[in-house]
Amino acid sequence: MSQKSSCRRLSSSVVKKQVMGITGLMLCGFLVSHLITNSLMYVSGELFNTAAHALITNPLIIPAEIILGLVFLSHIGLAIKLTLENRSARPEAYYMKRKPTGRGATFASSTMIYTGLIVLVFLILHILEVKFGPEYLVTYNGVEMRDLYKLLIEIYSNPIVVIWYVFAVCALGIHVSHGLWSAFQSIGFNHPRYTPLLQKIAKVYAVVIAVGFSALPIYCYLQGVN
Numbered sequence: 001m002s003q004k005s006s007c008r009r010l011s012s013s014v015v016k017k018q019v020m021g022i023t024g025l026m027l028c029g030f031l032v033s034h035l036i037t038n039s040l041m042y043v044s045g046e047l048f049n050t051a052a053h054a055l056i057t058n059p060l061i062i063p064a065e066i067i068l069g070l071v072f073l074s075h076i077g078l079a080i081k082l083t084l085e086n087r088s089a090r091p092e093a094y095y096m097k098r099k100p101t102g103r104g105a106t107f108a109s110s111t112m113i114y115t116g117l118i119v120l121v122f123l124i125l126h127i128l129e130v131k132f133g134p135e136y137l138v139t140y141n142g143v144e145m146r147d148l149y150k151l152l153i154e155i156y157s158n159p160i161v162v163i164w165y166v167f168a169v170c171a172l173g174i175h176v177s178h179g180l181w182s183a184f185q186s187i188g189f190n191h192p193r194y195t196p197l198l199q200k201i202a203k204v205y206a207v208v209i210a211v212g213f214s215a216l217p218i219y220c221y222l223q224g225v226n
Contacts, residue, residue: 013085016078021186023075024179028205030068031176035212042219045149046140053145076120083113108178115175122168129155156220165217173210177203 037055040048055061108115133155136147156162180202181195189198 013082016082017186018188020075020078020082021183023071023078024183025187026071027075028176028180028183031172031209035209038213038216041149041152041216045138045147048149049138049145049147050140052148053143056146072123076116079113079116106178108174109182112175112178115171118168118171119175122165122172152216153220153224156217157224159221162217162221166214169213170210172213173206176209177206180205 037048037051040051058064130148130151133151136150137144138147138150139145156165181198184190184198185195
């Protein structure tokens with residue numbers, strides 16, 4: 001391969017990593033907003049349903065969902081493409097067990113593609129369960145709206161579904177524990193003083209996401225039992 005071709009390939013790879021980093025940060029922001037909305041369930045079903053209804057009926061919801069979908073698909077597509085490119089560039093690494101290099105590889109970084117695929121399957125199933133699930137209705141102050149609170153209580157009354165949900169969001173936590181700080185690195189924010197801090201913040205963020213989302217199905221299951 002010529003030096004010019006190598007430079008072009010390297011430049012293309014850098015751009016892909018930058019876009020994947022930006023989309024990853026956008027998805028991390030979405031997770032926080034989604035977790036906050038979910039937390040309204042602990043206050044009351046009425047508050048949760050009202051907030052969900054405000055989002056669903058917002059005229060900007062459709063373009064927002066389209067943008068979010070494109071961001072998610074771009075992130076997944078680039079992750080798969082970069083993984084395949086890395087494998088083709090180092091084929092011998094996938095025919096023999098690699099020895100530890102001591103270069104800082106972690107469980108989270110070496111399983112990114114697998115935890116990402118788990119999250120993808122979970123997302124598809126979650127959308128099918130909630131967005132296209134049964135249409136229960138409830139009325140508050142004369143406004144009829146979808147009773148998502150009742151639907152979630154029903155969905156997570158099944159302990160197997162609860163276990164799968166917790167497993168999937170734990171995989172998500174592992175994924176973002178590396179992905180969050182790595183995203184900053186991909187877009188050029190890499191400093192010996194601040195990178196360790198970002199790594200710590202990413203771990204805290206990952207725990208909050210994993211525990212925060214895991215609490216939802218457990219809460220719903222306990223509500224159903226009662």
